[in-house]
Amino acid sequence: MPTYKQALKVNEQYAKDNGKEPTAVKLLLLHYAGMSNTALIDNLDKKMPKDNYRSFRAAVDEYVIDNRPIQHITEQEYFYGYPFNVNEKVMIPRCETEELVSYTLELIDEHFADKKTIDLLDIGTGSGCLAIALSKEESKIRAVGTELSEEALSMARKNNNDLDGTVEFVQGDLLTPVEDMKFDVFVSNPPYIPNDEDLEPVVKDYEPHMALFGGEDGLDYYRRILKEIKPHLRDEFLIAFEHAFNQAKAIKKLVKKELGNVSIIQKKDLQGKDRMTFVKNKRK
Secondary structure (H helix, E strand, O other): OOEHHHHHHHHHHHHHHOOOOHHHHHHHHHHHHOOOHHHHHHOOOOEOOHHHHHHHHHHHHHHHOOOOOHHHHHOEEEEOOEEEEOOOOOOOOOHHHHHHHHHHHHHHHHHOOOOOOEEEEEEOOOOOHHHHHHHHHOOOEEEEEEEOOHHHHHHHHHHHHHOOOOOEEEEOOOOHHHOOOOEEEEEEOOOOEOOOOOOOHHHHOOOOHHHOEOOOOOOHHHHHHHHHOHHHEEEEEEEEEEOOOOOHHHHHHHHHHHHOOEEEEEEEOOOOOEEEEEEEEOOO
């Protein structure tokens, strides 16, 4: 059997030769070795156990040849420092969405500094990453997550249980399950890809399509949320959206049309792209 160092070197080169990311190979090695990065460094010259190596090699082939996301192979992705279970029924949490969490927490601190309990609704929760991360980071948050897909909802509940979360998850379409309930904060990362947009195979073949496509222009879910949200708004409220980089102007226009005289804050992600819109009521 090769050493960990040899296994890493050969398979990283294999990935490079096939146009894949060598960093993904290292993540797979760490997973099947059951090691942290520090432990791997300390054991680089030791031989890799046969069963571990075979599992690792099979996983590398799944990634390189079958184009399967490594998160689906390991069934895990870290989001905001928390390990989330993922599969083909939920969107894999993205690092860009971590920025939505950070900005939302900042605005909650500013907007609800004197409020002892903050009721938050995560619309279309998927894996539950937004609701769970936000409520873990801010103890004042009392979160509810809605989700149409029963398979995704099952994964969200598992994540909530595994992470000792306090989120209540309910099945249904957008705001329908919360009926006459009101909330202080609303977060959503809904499907926003136009129906006819070409996607990379790793996304198109493995991510759930109901979590990807948002109508002809990708804005269908934002229209519905903004139309349905008014009865659920408290006097003081915050709405946080993630969206495509080229949808910021259109979403700002939709917000003004549906909610009128509100404060709109739009933020760029770390790549300098317009990816987040925040809506607050204007204080008198």
